Each structure stands twice: as C-alpha cells, then as structure tokens.
Amino acid sequence: MLTLEEELSSKPFEYVPIKVTSGILLHIGAGIYSSVAGAIKELVSNAFDADATRVVISTGCPEFESIQVTDNGTGMSVADFRKAMASIGTSLKRPLQSVKWTAKYNRPIIGMLGIGLMALTQICDEATIESTQEGKDTKFVAKLDFTQFRHRISQQRMAATLEILRDRAPERPLDESAEVDTETLAMLELARMAEERLAEEGIEDTEGEQLGYCVVYSNLPAVPEEHGTTITLTKLDPGVVTSLRDEGRAIDAMPQHIQSRGLTWQEFCQELRRFSWEELCERLRLRTGQLAFNALPQYHQFLWELAVMTPVEYFDRGPLLVKKDILVEKKRELERYRFSLLVDNQKLYKPILLPSGDVGKNESPEPELDYYLEPLERDDEVDGERLRYHGYVFWQRAQVEPSALRGLQIYIRDIGIGLYDQTLLNFSVINPSSRAGQMSGEIYVEEGLERALNVDRNSFRETDAHYVALQRHVFNVIGHRGEGIVGKSVDAYYKRKQRADQQAAKAHFEGLGLLVQQLSNEKLGLEVSDERSSEPCTIIGDRLLLYDKFPGWPRSSFKRQLAQRLLVAIEAAIAAKATSEEIRDLIKSILF
Amino acid sequence: MVSKKQQREAVFERERRRQEQRALDELAAYGWDFHPTKQYVRREGWVRWIQNYVERRQAEGVNKPWTYLTLPGKNALDIGFLCQKGLLERGGEGFQKTVAICDNRWASWVEKRIGPLIASSRKSLEKVIWQQQDPLVTNFPYDVINLDFCGTLLQNEGPRERIIETIRCLEEIFELQRGCGFLLLLTTRTGDDQFGEEAEAELRKVLLHNVDEEDEFRVKYEARYGSVDLIPCLESFTEFTQIVIPKIIARIARDDFYLVVERFAAKYNRVDRNGYPYDMICHTFELKPIGRRGKNVFEPRFPQKRRKDALGDYVSTQTADRASTEYRVFIADLVQRPIINVDQCLADHPGLIEELETEAKGLANWWERLE
Numbered sequence: 001m002l003t004l005e006e007e008l009s010s011k012p013f014e015y016v017p018i019k020v021t022s023g024i025l026l027h028i029g030a031g032i033y034s035s036v037a038g039a040i041k042e043l044v045s046n047a048f049d050a051d052a053t054r055v056v057i058s059t060g061c062p063e064f065e066s067i068q069v070t071d072n073g074t075g076m077s078v079a080d081f082r083k084a085m086a087s088i089g090t091s092l093k094r095p096l097q098s099v100k101w102t103a104k105y106n107r108p109i110i111g112m113l114g115i116g117l118m119a120l121t122q123i124c125d126e127a128t129i130e131s132t133q134e135g136k137d138t139k140f141v142a143k144l145d146f147t148q149f150r151h152r153i154s155q156q157r158m159a160a161t162l163e164i165l166r167d168r169a170p171e172r173p174l175d176e177s178a179e180v181d182t183e184t185l186a187m188l189e190l191a192r193m194a195e196e197r198l199a200e201e202g203i204e205d206t207e208g209e210q211l212g213y214c215v216v217y218s219n220l221p222a223v224p225e226e227h228g229t230t231i232t233l234t235k236l237d238p239g240v241v242t243s244l245r246d247e248g249r250a251i252d253a254m255p256q257h258i259q260s261r262g263l264t265w266q267e268f269c270q271e272l273r274r275f276s277w278e279e280l281c282e283r284l285r286l287r288t289g290q291l292a293f294n295a296l297p298q299y300h301q302f303l304w305e306l307a308v309m310t311p312v313e314y315f316d317r318g319p320l321l322v323k324k325d326i327l328v329e330k331k332r333e334l335e336r337y338r339f340s341l342l343v344d345n346q347k348l349y350k351p352i353l354l355p356s357g358d359v360g361k362n363e364s365p366e367p368e369l370d371y372y373l374e375p376l377e378r379d380d381e382v383d384g385e386r387l388r389y390h391g392y393v394f395w396q397r398a399q400v401e402p403s404a405l406r407g408l409q410i411y412i413r414d415i416g417i418g419l420y421d422q423t424l425l426n427f428s429v430i431n432p433s434s435r436a437g438q439m440s441g442e443i444y445v446e447e448g449l450e451r452a453l454n455v456d457r458n459s460f461r462e463t464d465a466h467y468v469a470l471q472r473h474v475f476n477v478i479g480h481r482g483e484g485i486v487g488k489s490v491d492a493y494y495k496r497k498q499r500a501d502q503q504a505a506k507a508h509f510e511g512l513g514l515l516v517q518q519l520s521n522e523k524l525g526l527e528v529s530d531e532r533s534s535e536p537c538t539i540i541g542d543r544l545l546l547y548d549k550f551p552g553w554p555r556s557s558f559k560r561q562l563a564q565r566l567l568v569a570i571e572a573a574i575a576a577k578a579t580s581e582e583i584r585d586l587i588k589s590i591l592f
Numbered sequence: 593m594v595s596k597k598q599q600r601e602a603v604f605e606r607e608r609r610r611q612e613q614r615a616l617d618e619l620a621a622y623g624w625d626f627h628p629t630k631q632y633v634r635r636e637g638w639v640r641w642i643q644n645y646v647e648r649r650q651a652e653g654v655n656k657p658w659t660y661l662t663l664p665g666k667n668a669l670d671i672g673f674l675c676q677k678g679l680l681e682r683g684g685e686g687f688q689k690t691v692a693i694c695d696n697r698w699a700s701w702v703e704k705r706i707g708p709l710i711a712s713s714r715k716s717l718e719k720v721i722w723q724q725q726d727p728l729v730t731n732f733p734y735d736v737i738n739l740d741f742c743g744t745l746l747q748n749e750g751p752r753e754r755i756i757e758t759i760r761c762l763e764e765i766f767e768l769q770r771g772c773g774f775l776l777l778l779t780t781r782t783g784d785d786q787f788g789e790e791a792e793a794e795l796r797k798v799l800l801h802n803v804d805e806e807d808e809f810r811v812k813y814e815a816r817y818g819s820v821d822l823i824p825c826l827e828s829f830t831e832f833t834q835i836v837i838p839k840i841i842a843r844i845a846r847d848d849f850y851l852v853v854e855r856f857a858a859k860y861n862r863v864d865r866n867g868y869p870y871d872m873i874c875h876t877f878e879l880k881p882i883g884r885r886g887k888n889v890f891e892p893r894f895p896q897k898r899r900k901d902a903l904g905d906y907v908s909t910q911t912a913d914r915a916s917t918e919y920r921v922f923i924a925d926l927v928q929r930p931i932i933n934v935d936q937c938l939a940d941h942p943g944l945i946e947e948l949e950t951e952a953k954g955l956a957n958w959w960e961r962l963e
Contacts, residue, residue, distance in 0.1 A: 056704040058714050062725065068714065070700040141611045217608050220615040223622045223666070225957065230700070270725040340685070342703060345712045345727065347685060 036240050037305035038418075038458060039119035040069065043231055044310045045415055047071035048339055051104040052228065057306075057343040061273070061299055062266050064236060064244045067123070072228040074104075075133040078140045078218045084117060085214055107311075107337050108413040121146045125235035132222040132229075139222035144214040165194040246298050255290035269297035277303075277346050278315060284402040285356040293402035304404060307348040309416035312341050319352035319442065322365060323373055326392050330444055334414070354394050354440055357401035369495055371396040372488045374477050376443060383465035387448035393441035393477050395485045397492060400440045408441045408474065410460075412450055418458035425471045426462070427478050435489050439478070443470070501557075508561050509546075512568050516544050519572035519586070526568065536567055544571055566590055618666065625667045626956065628948035629860045629934050633874050634673055635948070636932075637856040638777050641876045642736055643679055644855075645775050649735070654890045657681040658735040659710060660691050661728075663717065666698045668706060670738060672958030682962065692728055694720055705959040718761045721768075732768035733892055738777040759840060766848045771881050771893025775855075776841070779874040782833040782859075798836050808924035816927040830859055830871040835926045841877055846919035849893070849907050850879040854922075860934035882918065883911040 040057065047055045050073025058068045076084075100109040120127050125147050132139035169191030170184050180188075242248065246265035258268050272280060280300070283291045293301070313334045320326050341348045354360075359370050367373070372395045379388040393408070400406045407422035420440070423429050428436035452464030460467045479486050513526040524544045533547040546568060553560045569590055573583050594602075624630060646658055660680065662670055671691055674680040681690050686707025693699055699714040711727035713720045717739070720726050802809045838854060845852045856876035863869050881893050894906055938945050 054704045054707075056700040058700045058703075058712075060714070068700050070704050072704055139615070143607065215604050215607065217611045220611055221619050222615070223618055228704075267725070270730075273727065274730075342708060345703060345708055347708050 035302070035305060036123055036244065037302045037309065039122045040067070040302075040306060041309045041415070042119040043069045044306070044341060045110045047073050047229070048107060048311055048337075048415075049102060049109050050074045050076070050229065051102045051107065053105075053338045053340065055339075055341050057341070059244070059299070059302075059344055061344055062245065062269060064241045065234075066236065067233045068230065069233075070228065070230040075131045075136070075139075075227045075229055077133050077136075078216060081129070081131070081140065081142060081216065105337050105339075107339070110413050110415055117144075120144065120231075120233060123237050123240045124233040125237070127234070128230075128232045130230045130232075132227045134227040136227075137222055137224060138219045140216055140218040141220060142214050142216045148213065159198065162194040162198050166191045166198070243298050244302065249298070253295055255292075255295050257289065265297055269299050272297065272300055273344075273346075277307075277348055277351075281315070281349075281351040281353055284351070285353045285360050287357060287401050293404040301404075303343055303346070303348060304351055305419060306341070306343065307351050308404075308409065308419060310341055310348075311337060311339055311414035312348050312350055313339075314350045315353065317353070318350060320354050320373065320392075320394065321360075322355060322367070322371060326373065326375065327442070327444075330390075337414075352405060352440075352442070354400070354405070355396045356405070357396070358398035359396040360401070365396075368488065369397075369492050369499070372485055372492065374485055376441070376473065376477060378470075378473060382448065382469045385448055385451075385466070387445075387466050387469060389443050389445040389447075389449070389470070391441060391443035393439060393474070393485060395435065395439050395489055397438065397489070397496070399437045403437075405440045406437050407439070408443060410443045410445060410449075410470075412445045412453070414444070417453065417460070424478060425467075425474050427475055431480060431486075435486060438489070439485065441474075443474075445470075504557075508564075512546070512565060515565070516568050516572045519569055519578075520544075520575045524572055524575050536564075537571060539571065539575065544568060544575075562590075622666060624862070625665065625669050626949070626952040628938060628945045628952065631948040631952040632934050632938065632944075633779070633858060633860070634670060635951070637858060637874050637876050638670060638738065639673055639677055639679070641775060641777075641855045641878070642674065643677065645736070645878065646679055649890050652887050652890065654887055657690050659689075659731070659733075660736045660738070661734040662691070662693055662738040663695055663740050664693050664698065664702050665695065665740070666701060667956070668693070668698075668702045669952070669955045669958070670740070671702075671706065672955045675958065675962070676955065692731055692734065694728055706962070718757060721761050721764045729768065732765075733770055733772040734774060735772075735890070736775045736777065737765065740777065740779040741781070759844075762840070763844050763847075766844050766850070766879075769848070769879075769892070770896070771849060771884075772891060773850075773881050773884070773889040774879050776877040776879060777874070778837065778841070778877070779872060780833075780837070782830045782871045782873055798839060799832070802839060802923055806920055806923060808920055809927070812924050812927050830873060831931075834859065834873050834875075834931060837873070838875060838877070838926055839923055841875075842919050842922045845877075845879055846915045849882050849911055849915045851882050851915075851918045852922050853878040853880065854929070856932075857929065858932035858934050882914050883908065 044055055044057075047069070050071060052071035052073030055069065055071045058070075060066055060068075101107065102109060125145070127144040127146070129142045129144065130139060169187045246269065249265055251259055251265075254263070254265070254268060258271075263271070275283065283289065284293065284296075293304070296304070311334060314327070314331050317324075355362075355365055355371050359365050362370060365371055374393045374395075375390070376392060377390045379386075381387070404420060407420035408424050409420045410417045422436065424436055424439060424441075449460075449464075449466045449470065452460045452462075452467040454461055462468075462471075476484060478484050509526070509528050516524050516526040524539065524542055526546060527543045528546050528548055530549055531547060532549045532551070534550075535547065536550045536552060537544060537546045539545070546564060554563060566587060569586055570583060573586055578586070649658060660671070660674070662668075664671060671680065671687070675682065680687065683689055686703075686709055688708045688710060690710065691706075692710040692712065693702055694713045694715070694717045695702065696714055696716045699712045703709060703712045710731050713726060713728045715723075720728055723729060803813055804810075834857065838852075838857075842852050854875060855878055856874070858875075859871050859873045861869055862872055881889060884893060938948075
C-alpha cells in the first residue's frame with residue numbers, strides 16, 4: 001500500500017489558488033473598532049495630522065442625536081478627499097514607511113485619513129464633512145451616505161446564514177421511494193428555501209467593495225482666513241446611542257450611595273458632568289464616593305478612552321505624582337505640539353495619576369516600600385529594523401485605581417494602541433499569581449513595532465519580532481520571584497512587615513516603660529537591653545533591665561509581649577511593696 | 593417618466609443650491625460683523641452698558657466674576673470686544689467662569705477658538721432652555737444675557753404657536769434667573785414680510801390690550817398717533833415692533849417682580865443678499881429686582897426656580913403692587929421714547945464710521961492675541 005506522500009508524489013502537481021472574497025473586507029470594516037472612542041480617535045488623529053491646535057467634539061449629551069468634530073487644522077483639498085474616498089485602506093500601508101512630520105508643529109504624522117473615514121461607517125449612517133484649506137477662499141462640503149455599506153453587511157450576514165442552512169442539510173436519498181424522517185425533510189425544505197433566497201437576492205462577491213457613496217459640493221465660498229475641518233455625524237447607529245445613553249444598563253453597577261438616592265444613569269451622568277476633568281480623575285484615583293471605572297456612565301468611559309488614546313497633554317502633576325521627572329521629555333513634546341481636545345466644553349488631559357487607591361491616599365508614599373518605578377528604554381535594531389521606545393512600569397503595594405489604568409499602555413507615534421493591556425503583554429497569563437493589578441505602565445514607541453499592528457489598530461500580532469522583543473524586555477523588568485518588579489514587591493512586603501514589627505515593638509516598650517513607672521510609684525524606670533542573658537530581667541538601682549534576647553521568651557510575638565508585660569508589672573509592683581492581693585488584681589487586669 | 597438617476601441628480605442639485613446659499617449667508621454674516629453699524633451697537637448699546645452694570649456691581653461689593661450668556665455667531669466679536677475692554681475675566685485656557693454660549697451653527701467653532709466655557713450648546717436657545725440638565729441651563733442665573741438674533745425673535749413659521757413658543761422661551765429665561773438682577777441685550781429683525789397674518793394679529797392683540805386697559809398708555813398713544821386706532825402705528829412695522837417687544841419684556845418682568853429700565857433702543861437698516869431691505873432693532877434692558885438693595889440685587893431672590901403662580905408667596909404685597917405700577921409707567925413711556933437711528937447717526941458723523949470700522953477690524957481673530 002502506498003503511503004500518502006508516495007501517493008502525492010506520483011501525481012502531477014496541482015495548482016490551488018488561495019482566494020479571499022472581497023466580502024471579507026466588509027467584515028473587517030464592520031469590526032474594525034470595538035468602541036465609539038476608538039472610531040472617534042481616528043478623526044482626532046486626522047486633526048492632529050492637520051496641525052490643528054484645538055479639536056472640539058460636541059456629542060449632544062445626553063440625547064446623542066449627532067456628534068460633531070471640528071478642528072482648526074490646515075484643512076484638506078477636494079483632491080485629497082477624493083483620493084482618500086476612492087482608496088480607503090491604502091493608508092494602512094503608510095505607517096510602515098519612515099516617519100513623516102507635520103509642517104507647522106513638527107508632529108509625527110499618523111497617516112490614517114482613509115481609516116478615519118472608514119471608522120465613521122461604524123457609528124453612523126450619514127456624515128457631512130466640511131473643509132477649508134489654509135489660505136484658500138473656497139471650501140467643500142461632502143455628504144457621505146453609508147447605508148449601502150450597512151446594507152451590504154447585513155446582506156453578507158444573511159448570505160452566511162443561508163449558506164449554512166443549505167450546506168448542512170443531509171443528502172436527499174437517491175431512492176425517492178425510500179422513507180425519510182420528518183427532521184430530515186424539514187432540513188431539506190429549509191435548504192431548498194435557502195437556495196432559492198440566495199438566488200433571488202443575487203448575493204455574490206464584487207470586485208471591489210463599495211462602502212457607500214458621497215456627494216461633494218466643491219468651490220463653495222469660504223469665509224476669509226478660516227480654515228479647518230468639521231465632521232458632523234448624523235443618523236447615529238442605534239447601538240451607539242443606546243450605549244452612550246446607558247439605556248438598559250443595570251443600576252447595580254452604580255456606586256451604592258448613588259443607587260440609594262434613586263438616580264438614573266442619565267441623572268448620574270449629569271451629576272458627574274459638573275466636575276472638571278481633573279476633579280473627576282482625582283475622584284477615580286482615590287475612589288472618592290466609591291467611584292470606580294466600571295461604575296462610570298458610558299459617556300464618561302468614552303471620555304476616558306478618548307483621553308488615553310489621543311495625543312493630549314498630561315496634567316501638570318501627572319502621570320506620576322511621586323516622580324516628576326518621568327516622561328518629562330514626552331510631556332514637553334506633547335506641550336510643544338500645542339494640541340488640545342475639548343469634548344462638550346471639557347478639556348481633556350491624559351487621565352493618568354499615580355500612585356492611586358490606598359497608596360494614593362497616603363500623603364507621602366515611600367519608594368521601594370509603597371511603590372517601585374522602573375524606567376524602560378531601548379534603541380536598537382531588531383529583525384533588521386530599528387526599535388526605539390521609552391516609558392516606565394510602576395508598581396504600588398495596593399491595586400491601581402481606577403481599574404482602567406491597570407496594565408500597560410502602548411503608544412505608537414503618541415497614539416494609544418487600544419487601551420491598557422491588563423495582561424501586561426501576556427505576563428499575567430503566563431504568571432497567573434503576578435501582581436498585575438498593582439502595575440501600571442506606559443510605553444511610547446518612537447520607531448518600529450508598527451508592522452505588528454493588527455488591522456483593527458488596537459492590538460498586536462504577537463509573533464512579530466518587534467513585539468516579541470518588547471515583550472521580553474517587559475517580562476525581564478517585571479521579573480518573577482526574587483527578581484525585577486515582582487522581586488522588589490516581595491522585598492517591599494518584608495520591609496514593610498519589618499518596619500511594622502519595629503514600630504509595634506517600640507510602642508510595646510514605650511507602654512511597658514509607662515507601666516513600670518506607674519506601678520513602682522516612679523521609683524523604677526524601664527531599660528530594654530539587647531544583650532543575651534539567662535535571666536529575663538533584673539533590677540539594677542532604679543532601673544528595671546528587660547532582656548529582649550532572653551531565650552526563654554515565647555516565640556509568638558503576642559505571647560512574648562504578654563509575658564514581658566506580666567513580668568515587668570510584677571517586678572514593678574514588688575518594688576513598690578505591693579501586697580499579694582494587689583499583685584493578684586494587677587495580673588487579672590493584664591490578663592482579662 | 594423621470595429615471596431614478598434623474599431623481600437623484602435633482603436631489604443633489606437642490607442640496608448644492610442649499611450649501612451654496614448657506615456659504616453665501618455665512619460670508620455675508622461674516623462681513624456684517626465688521627460693519628460700522630454693528631460695531632456702533634456693540635460699543636454704545638452693549639459694552640457701554642455692560643461696563644456701567646459691572647462697575648455698579650463691583651461698587652456694591654460683589655467680587656465674583658460676572659457671567660455672560662450670548663449667541664455669539666461665528667466671530668464672537670462681542671466676547672472679543674469685552675475682552676479688549678478688560679471687562680471679561682479669562683482664567684486658565686478659556687472663559688470657564690465667565691462665558692456661556694448657545695449657537696446651533698457655531699458653538700463648537702467658537703469654543704474651538706476661545707477655549708472651554710461655562711457651557712456651550714449647539715442647539716437653538718428655544719430648545720436648550722427646556723433641558724433642565726443641560727449645563728447651559730444649570731448655570732443660570734447670568735449677569736448679562738445677549739440675545740442677538742440674526743433672524744426675527746418672533747418667527748413667522750407656524751404663526752401664532754411660534755410666537756407663543758418664543759415668548760415662553762423668554763419667560764423661561766426670566767424664571768431661570770430666579771429674581772437675580774441682569775442686563776438683557778436683545779437684537780432682532782423686523783419687517784412685515786417676516787410675519788404671517790396670524791402672527792401679526794397676535795402682536796396687534798398685545799398692543800390693543802394696552803390701548804384698552806392702560807389709561808396712561810392710551811393717553812400717550814393718542815398724543816403720539818392722533819387717535820387710539822392701531823393703523824398709524826402699524827404703518828411703520830419697525831416702530832410697532834419696538835413698542836411690542838419691550839411691552840412683552842415688561843409684562844414678563846412684572847410677573848417676576850422686576851423693574852425694567854431701557855438703557856438703549858436703536859434701529860438700523862440692512863439689506864439681504866437679494867437686495868431686500870429690512871430693519872434690525874436692538875434694545876438694552878436692565879432688570880432690577882424690585883425691593884432688593886445693595887449686593888442682593890445681584891444675587892438670586894428665589895433659592896430655586898418656582899412656578900410663576902407661586903412666586904407671589906415669596907414677595908411682599910408692597911413689591912407686587914410696585915411691580916404693577918412700574919409696568920404701567922414703563923409701557924406708558926414706550927410710545928414717546930427716543931429711538932436711535934444708527935444709520936442716521938453715522939451719516940451725520942462720517943468720522944465715526946472710520947473709527948468704528950477700524951475698531952471692528954481690530955477685533956478680527958481676537959482669540960489669537962489671547963494665547
């Protein structure tokens with residue numbers, strides 16, 4: 001009998017083309033952004049590339065009927081717009097080229113115009129783009145309609161369902177007289193109907209997918225000296241609106257005291273809107289009023305995500321309140337970009353303020369005891385391409401608050417790639433007992449790693465050499481038992497324990513001293529000796545010497561302290577010539 | 593039979609015309625913003641009286657920054673002019689403690705230039721005013737409210753109901769002020785082409801009511817127009833509107849126990865894009881809470897917004913009586929008060945035109961000089 005290999009080698013070669021249906025593009029497009037903030041981020045990135053100094057987003061909260069993104073950037077020409085419309089996806093390749101810089105503020109170009117527009121298909125059916133180029137006296141208005149794209153997605157989904165029904169049906173018996181059970185009959189009928197429907201709808205792949213259409217009205221008169229782009233999104237996806245309005249969201253997620261006041265999510269959202277962005281971030285940092293990230297209205301989570309992912313500035317005191325010089329160059333660079341983002345009249349800053357939670361409440365947390373900071377830096381060649389990044393990993397002895405800051409945030413060209421990776425590049429998956437929830441870090445990748453970006457631009461291909469190199473570096477920094485941050489955290493635990501023991505001992509001996517003075521009627525004073533002695537204590541003159549290293553003391557610190565207390569109390573009472581009755585009462589008062 | 597393609601193209605063509613019209617309107621509004629006439633109103637009607645008001649407020653010992661609600665348009669020159677005059681405080685990166693804006697077209701645009709504000713709404717004032725949770729509403733009362741409508745305050749669409757809706761909006765503004773003193777700057781378009789018959793009838797009713805019910809008004813009206821007939825007054829629609837609008841304001845003010853002082857009343861002529869002339873009227877009213885003195889004038893009288901019929905429980909009978917008297921005195925003077933004709937004034941003082949033009953041009957891109 002021939003083996004499989006022998007059998008194959010005996011045949012002439014076979015050419016099997018690998019095909020990808022263009023319909024897959026629709027699925028990629030449909031699932032490219034997992035959150036509203038992820039899609040809006042792309043529009044903000046476009047404004048950043050256009051050298052805008054201020055981007056204003058107006059969401060129409062709490063109704064969310066439309067979203068408007070306005071910038072004062074250089075604007076775009078009709079030709080640029082037409083090009084972007086005709087070839088969405090080509091700009092995906094742009095980040096792979098060498099870094100380019102904007103003319104006015106020397107910002108690294110993110111280059112996602114096409115993707116930015118594709119992002120719109122995720123959140124609305126219609127969009128209006130109005131843009132005036134700097135120095136031009138005309139503008140253009142483009143009306144985009146994505147309903148066709150959405151229709152194609154639903155058509156594709158239906159086709160997939162119908163195909164499953166058709167293909168899973170059992171084979172009809174060749175012998176028509178043979179008996180067929182009812183279930184098979186029903187399946188066959190369904191398959192027939194599916195086949196018919198597929199034929200009726202005429203669903204087939206096309207050469208290039210059309211996302212929709214747009215009508216451009218160019219050469220409209222523009223107001224002199226005005227420039228910039230305004231994008232208005234209308235007919236928002238019902239899912240987007242429902243989510244932003246917190247409709248159908250369980251009240252249980254709210255902080256307890258808000259629940260007890262009987263507020264709705266909308267009312268809670270309005271109440272939070274009264275806080276400035278910094279106040280809100282501070283409340284989350286310290287969990288004031290039990291405010292946690294998951295207890296935030298969706299609108300505020302949207303703001304948070306936007307602030308993390310876009311190149312806005314840090315708060316003056318951020319990101320690390322305990323170490324001002326960390327990321328100092330990056331902070332200066334972001335200031336130099338002069339880029340600001342206002343959402344519903346609220347200026348956003350990076351919401352990163354550490355230490356937080358219980359450690360944050362401590363007015364003067366101590367390094368290597370309450371927190372530990374490890375800078376990250378690299379500049380070398382990996383797999384033939386330069387990989388350059390810098391950042392930090394921060395550990396604190398309690399959980400990082402809010403939870404959205406746990407993990408690692410990676411930025412490429414100052415744009416956040418997704419949100420904080422809570423697995424620490426899979427470290428916590430490999431080491432489940434790691435202190436992942438106590439760590440927070442940021443890594444700014446200046447060169448490299450872009451090739452590892454997945455099409456959603458929110459995650460990485462984990463087998464890419466650059467990603468692996470970064471992952472190894474991070475793993476080394478985090479380390480494990482006895483090494484890296486994890487080792488430091490263990491040391492910190494023992495140091496804290498030791499310090500606590502010392503403080504407890506000090507308080508204990510101070511208490512004993514007072515007791516001795518009181519019981520001996522000020523005749524004796526306590527002195528604690530570190531010398532080893534066969535006696536637990538002796539009286540020399542007016543001093544009661546307590547030998548802490550006496551080998552007979554019990555090992556348990558509680559029992560040891562009790563024994564010491566009893567002994568010195570009795571000795572002091574005897575010295576004061578107390579009666580046996582008094583001594584008995586004294587012992588009782590100490591024991592019970 | 594019209595093909596689908598032709599239908600679609602017709603829709604696109606209509607949209608193109610709409611976009612073009614919109615762009616031209618913007619351009620015209622932009623140009624008008626820098627016109628000496630507009631600057632005259634800004635200078636004499638707004639800034640002069642705001643300065644006066646703010647100084648008196650300070651003299652009474654109110655030290656917190658005064659707040660300004662405006663419908664700024666694209667250039668927000670009113671805010672710029674107040675800044676230039678050193679009247680508006682600007683802290684941090686914007687006007688977070690002093691300015692709130694409402695503009696269904698330009699709110700984001702203005703915010704983008706001048707930074708964070710107390711509140712900014714891109715809905716029309718008539719809509720946003722009813723949304724109790726909107727930051728623009730929750731931040732009431734304001735010290736100065738500038739309702740610079742480029743169209744008519746009393747719209748012609750949906751005749752009577754629309755007028756009532758606008759009046760209700762004004763009433764709501766007064767209620768939200770909770771009895772706190774304030775300046776109300778009102779600019780609106782007149783022109784009988786703007787009114788439907790029903791709307792006009794509604795306004796006539798307002799005037800007729802005063803002629804019938806208020807003796808003092810009737811006497812002065814007769815003296816001014818020679819009879820109690822409405823026709824002579826209606827002959828000049830601008831004049832008619834300039835009586836009716838302050839009358840409406842005075843009526844609302846009376847119900848909220850305010851005394852109205854008209855600081856500035858003017859009119860000027862504009863020509864629309866099609867060459868059709870129309871009048872714009874502007875008024876500066878100071879609303880003083882009756883019976884309040886010193887610092888209290890500038891603080892809310894009622895701790896929270898009350899229903900109009902419940903307001904009487906919070907004021908003395910003396911205050912209520914005085915409100916009625918002040919109302920009668922105010923409306924009686926309406927027919928005979930001098931109204932500035934800005935066009936005439938500028939024609940008489942050609943040097944002023946140049947001065948105002950330079951002043952207005954100096955405000956262009958004023959926000960850039962803030963940074």
